[in-house]
Amino acid sequence: MICYSPLAQGLLTGRYDSPDQVPDGLSRSRLFNDSRPLANHGEEGCEKEVFDAISAIVRISNDLGEHPAKIALGWVRSQPGVTALLIGARSPEELELNIPAFYYELPREISDKLSVATNLVKTKLGTNADMWSGNNRMR
Numbered sequence: 477m478i479c480y481s482p483l484a485q486g487l488l489t490g491r492y493d494s495p496d497q498v499p500d501g502l503s504r505s506r507l508f509n510d511s512r513p514l515a516n517h518g519e520e521g522c523e524k525e526v527f528d529a530i531s532a533i534v535r536i537s538n539d540l541g542e543h544p545a546k547i548a549l550g551w552v553r554s555q556p557g558v559t560a561l562l563i564g565a566r567s568p569e570e571l572e573l574n575i576p577a578f579y580y581e582l583p584r585e586i587s588d589k590l591s592v593a594t595n596l597v598k599t600k601l602g603t604n605a606d607m608w609s610g611n612n613r614m615r
Contacts, residue, residue, distance in 0.1 A: 478560040479552055481607070487526065488548035489573070490534040495523040505607040507597070517610035522600040532593035536586060549577030551590045 483489055485502045492498050495508060504514035509521040530544075537544040552561055565571035604610070 477557045478562060479558055480562050482549055482552040482561045482563065483545060483574075487530060488533060488544060490530065490537070490544040492530075494527060506601060506604070506610060507607070510610075517608060519610040522597055525596040525600055529594045529597050533590060536589055536593070540586065542580075543573055545573040546577045546580055547582070547586070547590070549574060550580045550582035551587055553577065554582045554587045 500513045503512045506517045506519050507526045510518050534544050537547040563574045565574055
């Protein structure tokens with residue numbers, strides 16, 4: 477499995493503290509309410525759950541002394557069946573944040589904590605893998 481947007485368009489870097497800080501172009505996915513200007517997925521989203529999960533990821537990362545991007549990418553890499561991650565660094569600095577994750581082995585207990593921290597988001601999104609369309613025939 478190749479994972480697209482493993483940092484959820486930068487959300488998992490800890491860059492944003494609340495949904496209100498996220499620019500319109502990044503807040504159009506099913507993670508956000510369909511009342512957002514560019515959203516057309518027709519779902520209520522899960523903004524509270526997403527930002528609770530992000531807070532937990534940042535807290536876990538800080539406890540480890542690591543950047544949230546490294547921990548988030550390490551967690552995605554540790555999932556069964558994941559063979560590749562598509563990262564979208566826009567600057568050398570962002571690339572420098574992403575590369576260490578490919579050499580980092582996330583401890584199992586940390587992976588388990590991250591899975592628990594993201595459970596409500598995963599439950600709310602359900603089985604639809606399309607982050608931009610709520611009306612997906614694959615549900």
